[in-house]
Amino acid sequence: MINIDYNSIRMQLLDRKERLDRVISDIDKSPHLLQLLHQVDSALERIDNGTFGICEVCHDPIESERLIVDPLIRVCLDHLSKHQQRALEQDLDMASKIQRALLPNNNFVSNEWEIYFHYEPAGMVSGDYCDIIKPNNQQDDNLIVTIGDVSGKGVAASMLMTHMHALFHSMTDLELSVNELVRRANRLFCESTAFTHYATLTVSKLYPNGKIEICNAGHCFPMVLGHETSHSIEATGMPIGIFNEGEYFSKEITLLPGEMLLLYTDGLNEARKDEEEFGIDRLTELARRMINKSAKEAVELIIESLKNFLSGTAKLDDLTIMAVKRR
Numbered sequence: 638m639i640n641i642d643y644n645s646i647r648m649q650l651l652d653r654k655e656r657l658d659r660v661i662s663d664i665d666k667s668p669h670l671l672q673l674l675h676q677v678d679s680a681l682e683r684i685d686n687g688t689f690g691i692c693e694v695c696h697d698p699i700e701s702e703r704l705i706v707d708p709l710i711r712v713c714l715d716h717l718s719k720h721q722q723r724a725l726e727q728d729l730d731m732a733s734k735i736q737r738a739l740l741p742n743n744n745f746v747s748n749e750w751e752i753y754f755h756y757e758p759a760g761m762v763s764g765d766y767c768d769i770i771k772p773n774n775q776q777d778d779n780l781i782v783t784i785g786d787v788s789g790k791g792v793a794a795s796m797l798m799t800h801m802h803a804l805f806h807s808m809t810d811l812e813l814s815v816n817e818l819v820r821r822a823n824r825l826f827c828e829s830t831a832f833t834h835y836a837t838l839t840v841s842k843l844y845p846n847g848k849i850e851i852c853n854a855g856h857c858f859p860m861v862l863g864h865e866t867s868h869s870i871e872a873t874g875m876p877i878g879i880f881n882e883g884e885y886f887s888k889e890i891t892l893l894p895g896e897m898l899l900l901y902t903d904g905l906n907e908a909r910k911d912e913e914e915f916g917i918d919r920l921t922e923l924a925r926r927m928i929n930k931s932a933k934e935a936v937e938l939i940i941e942s943l944k945n946f947l948s949g950t951a952k953l954d955d956l957t958i959m960a961v962k963r964r
């Protein structure tokens with residue numbers, strides 16, 4: 638849950654009150670505006686008497702993410718009216734559609750690469766970020782592939798995911814190295830989001846000759862599946878959104894035809910059945926069976942294995958798996 642800055646909410650409410658007062662006295666004395674003014678006054682009163690953010694029905698705290706978006710609400714999610722619940726469901730449905738529309742085309746194929754991903758939110762929306770970006774400038778034949786995981790869950794995390802999407806799409810035409818891309822994304826993320834929010838991610842630049850430049854900002858280790866051996870790529874920097882002045886480095890690998898880079902979020906390796914995690918060992922074991930498969934078959938093999946492992950236990954975290962194969 639996010640911490641609430643009561644003072645800043647109070648300032649926002651006072652500002653709204655002033656605007657409302659002005660409109661009401663100058664132009665419009667409609668019952669709707671008067672009622673809104675009453676709601677603002679009552680929220681200010683609740684801040685002053687210490688009952689702000691407490692559900693009026695069950696007296697439990699109201700979800701802080703919702704309060705930050707709308708300080709006028711007075712009940713927790715469990716105690717919305719039928720009408721409010723329906724409105725919320727419609728909002729979530731819309732958010733989910735918007736988020737789906739931001740995903741890249743799946744089963745991407747170029748002369749050099751074949752990329753397939755599986756993107757599965759735990760709820761209606763996801764805090765995972767998954768992208769394949771082809772820079773617009775024609776002389777650049779490279780591809781940018783990203784996978785990331787925003788802290789937290791639900792709507793707040795999904796909004797940050799869309800924010801990351803916009804950040805990367807605005808920067809990929811600048812022909813930056815991957816560490817410079819991540820360094821800038823980190824600064825922008827720090828400046829534009831709450832202190833409590835951060836994201837882990839890997840950004841890879843794919844070149845036409847099989848070379849991949851990869852920066853891992855505190856994310857689950859990507860796996861390189863070679864014909865001879867496999868290995869993981871450890872973090873080369875901190876998650877983004879923590880320190881403004883973060884330094885990022887990249888690693889370079891070269892895939893031979895048929896070799897694969899496997900990217901995923903912790904919804905895979907940290908998936909739990911009772912006390913047991915799916916884990917990296919299981920993934921490494923699977924990797925041996927992936928090398929002769931297509932990117933799509935490799936991802937499907939993992940999903941199948943995860944499904945068998947969970948055998949009906951609900952998945953609690955967002956899940957993204959992506960395979961990048963050199964053709």
Ligand SMILES: [Zn+2]
Pocket residue numbers: 692693694695696697712713714715716
């Ligand atoms: Zn309640």
